[in-house]
């Protein structure tokens with residue numbers, strides 16, 4: 002990350018040499034102050050996109066209509082965005098039009114929360130017009146300006162507040178929270194993909210339960226599928242290893258409406274499959290996992306299903322650590338590792354391909370997995386001919 006900051010410093014210096022202002026802004030500044038892991042570093046500038054493109058030789062127009070140019074000259078891509086204020090808002094969504102301005106203060110004013118409206122110079126001096134540092138010290142999420150107005154402009158900000166609550170463990174400042182409660186219904190104007198993107202971040206946060214509590218207390222949950230209020234207590238101990246696991250748990254708590262949840266939140270096919278695998282593993286766990294369950298199910302899926310059961314207070318006969326050990330002790334890791342395949346079976350028996358093949362493969366697999374048959378071609382052949390070649 003130090004390298005990234007150096008690269009961004011160089012970008013800022015070059016913009017300054019051309020006679021414009023440039024500073025670090027946004028999430029990376031916030032996370033640097035908080036000593037949290039920093040992601041993409043954003044630079045804001047008084048230069049117009051066209052001016053940025055004359056300063057650097059390698060640029061990509063990633064969001065030029067919003068003033069963002071990606072600068073590639075310094076070795077890693079850095080997003081450079083022209084100071085702007087937002088144009089008019091329709092439908093409680095982010096505006097389509099933006100107005101470029103030359104003042105950093107005006108740019109920071111349109112940002113959502115005070116902690117996200119702090120800028121930093123290339124020498125890491127803080128520029129804080131809206132009390133972001135004080136709010137960070139008090140661990141508060143506070144809207145910049147009048148909360149009500151800011152949430153009317155863009156309803157997604159309400160869900161961002163809840164997401165930051167979950168990620169940072171900060172409280173949402175009272176007036177800001179009251180405004181969310183009043184305007185929660187506007188979240189319905191926001192595209193489901195953007196809502197899912199925020200929930201993804203809640204799932205992998207350190208404070209999932211606090212996030213869900215805020216979602217409920219802010220009334221936002223009233224407009225989001227998933228019966229968060231009814232299931233509130235079920236979220237108490239949740240800690241997810243991936244966003245998909247969060248979706249799996251949401252579906253688990255709403256099994257009758259599982260299909261409609263998957264659809265409402267626009268989950269990808271990959272996520273859908275994952276959810277289904279976790280639910281299947283959960284059901285199997287209630288009977289006790291068989292050796293085939295251990296064999297056929299990904300470790301993360303087993304561990305997730307195990308967590309779900311623990312959070313329901315279900316007593317389990319294995320410990321969580323044992324799952325990986327059992328899986329690792331299996332004689333083979335995948336069906337491909339079997340030292341015989343369907344072609345061998347057909348050759349040995351002179352029988353044509355048919356449903357019997359899968360049956361035979363399953364039996365051999367089970368015998369190898371439970372240790373009654375060695376995974377070696379000759380032994381499999383002998384065992385197979387004895388078991389199957391009776392007609």
Ligand code: ATP
Nearest residue numbers: 026027028029040111112113114117118155157158
């Ligand atoms: P993350 O760590 O998830 O990337 P972030 O704060 O960087 O969090 P981004 O969505 O990357 O969030 O946005 C970068 C910056 O742009 C924010 O820090 C904030 O200043 C501003 N911003 C983003 N979304 C909004 C919004 N809906 N309304 C106002 N300002 C916003």
Ligand code: MG
Nearest residue numbers: 028029040041
């Ligand atoms: Mg960001």
